[in-house]
Amino acid sequence: MTNEFQDFGLSIEILEALNGLGYKKPTNIQQEVIPPMLAGKNIVAKAPTGSGKTAAFAIPICQNVRWEENAPQALVLEPARELAVQVSQEMFHIGRKKRLKVPAVFGGFPIDKQIRTLKQKSHIVAGTPGRVMDHIRRETLKLSNVQWLVIDEADLMLDMGFIDEMKQILSLVPADCRISLFSATLKPEIRELADEFIPEAVLVMQEAGEEQAPAITEKLYFASQERKYDTFLDILMDENPQSCMIFCGTREMTNVLFQKLRRKRIFCGMLHGDMEQKERLKTVNAFRRGGFRFLIATDVAARGIDFEEISHVVNYDFPTGKETYVHRIGRTGRNGNSGTAVSLVTEDDQRMLKQVETYLGRELPVTEPPVIGDEKERAFWKFQRIKAERKPEKGEALNEGITRLSIGGGRKSKMRAGDIVGTICSMEGMEASDIGIVDIRDSISYVEILNRKGNHVLDCLQTKPIKGKVRKVRKAGR
Structure with missing residues (x-):
């Protein structure tokens, strides 16, 4: 093609x-x-x-x-x-x-x-x-x-x-x-x-509906405030999602739901504005890689972050804005995949539900809460015990033929990118176009070698000095 x-x-x-x-x-x-x-x-x-x-x-x-x-x-x-x-x-x-x-x-x-x-x-x-x-x-x-x-x-x-x-x-x-x-x-x-x-x-x-209409199955469940969590668990067992985003209205509710699911040994992550920056990035990357199947999030924390192949979106708390509903459910059913969007609606949400339906120009289909039999429950817990498949990282294919090397020595020893590039270009068969990104840190430096020439450079640098000294050089992770 x-x-x-x-x-x-x-x-x-x-x-x-x-x-x-x-x-x-x-x-x-x-x-x-x-x-x-x-x-x-x-x-x-x-x-x-x-x-x-x-x-x-x-x-x-x-x-x-x-x-x-x-x-x-x-x-x-x-x-x-x-x-x-x-x-x-x-x-x-x-x-x-x-x-x-x-x-x-x-x-x-x-x-x-x-x-x-x-x-x-x-x-x-x-x-x-x-x-x-x-x-x-x-x-x-x-x-x-x-x-x-x-x-x-x-x-x-x-x-x-x-x-x-x-x-x-x-x-x-x-x-x-x-x-x-x-x-x-x-x-x-x-x-x-x-x-x-x-x-x-x-x-x-560009209007939201201009791309090919996503194949999203929408389901609406009415629940009392008292039965909301139990209804939610029944829906999870009934749907048994492969990869699911669960939206809550507040940081507090995100945390409460996270703790409840963890206590039931349902592995999940959460994302909200009060979390430490490193923790938030770690959670985003873990969910992208398939480290857990359920991500509980607030709208602001999750807005715009791109996750691929989300099978389900669950509105645990119904959105408080009509456009927010469209943003949330648009997380699934992307790139030709089908998806399911589930919403829990309490009595307090009825007014907003009407506004969403007016905005969409259609009524959302109401579904009876599922009755979970032993077979479905067993299937759900069995699926929880199966380790999720690691999803390939975006851009992984672009790393083919590229080797990242770590070199002992950095700013503190007055190492410059030109020292590394000059040494590598002096090797037989090497040109500047074979060298990718050079990253100089305090005590260590990294260089990318392109065009499948990484092993050749690694071998040469075991004896060839950089800035007058033979350095400790090894392959590094990304």
Whole structure:
């Protein structure tokens, strides 16, 4: 099958990366955004979660970024830490064959480590507005070379109170910087922001239903407040999900439900705003890898984070906004897969249910709570004891032929990227194009060797000195 992305006139490096990621056919938002961004236009786009908007802005930016430049050429603003990490990884994968470095900067993480990372070659920076402004004030992030600014999930940025930081950053980028704004809704405040800071923008309006209708089976269960948890357990046993997101209305309820399921030895994870940053990232990665089948989350903590192949979404607490219902159930039934969305509705939720149905233009199907027999219960507990299959990490195929080496010595011993590159290029059969990303830390350095030449370099470095000294060199994990 030919890759339809080649119609955009992309470089071979970008097309190879897209093939490795399994991107063969552009989504609607990508078809509308990629050509004008490649042509250097500003963009204001209404785009729902799951429409492929990250790749829509990542592809043209990665196509145009120059590897030779050391200072950041693009800045992507995200409302949440997990989103900054997710987008930096996606852009790293798309720019993999061009050896692009895409650090993420966010709060709740030591700023000195981020400063050291930004001092090295950085092509694209993804970050939260607060931490980005912190780096700008410290002059550890310079905007003089930034040619592309992306404001992603703009409506959520406003909800989280980032409007002042956004305006500051918009006023600090160079006058010729290309600006793109993406939002699930284009409310008046966002239109005002766009009118003030994004001149002559191409307007893209992508509605939630424009992509092929996802195969989502919706089910509604009425339950009293007293019987809600028991009804929920019966539904879990009846559905026996492979991979399930469970939404709660508050952090407290997320924690309560997590503890209840753990006590029943149902392995799960949780995600809410009060958790430590490292713990949140660890939970997101574990769920992506298939470490557990159930993720209990609040809307804000989970908004925009991309999980593939979710078989079920459960609204333990019915959403308090009509658009939130669409956001939640859109987590399943993606990319041609079928999915199931289950909602528990108590008497207090009836008014919001009517608003959701009016918004959708249809009634949601009410289902009688299931009666669980011994056979179904046994099947559920048997499935719980089976270790979930590890899901391949996104971009894993792109690592083929690449070896990451760790080298003893870093900043403290005055090691520079040029020392490592120069030593490797002096080996027989090695060129600069065989060397990927070089990462210098305090006492250790990492270098990627491309084109299946890792073993050759590893062998040579056992006796060949770097900066006048033979170093301890070994293969390193990702």
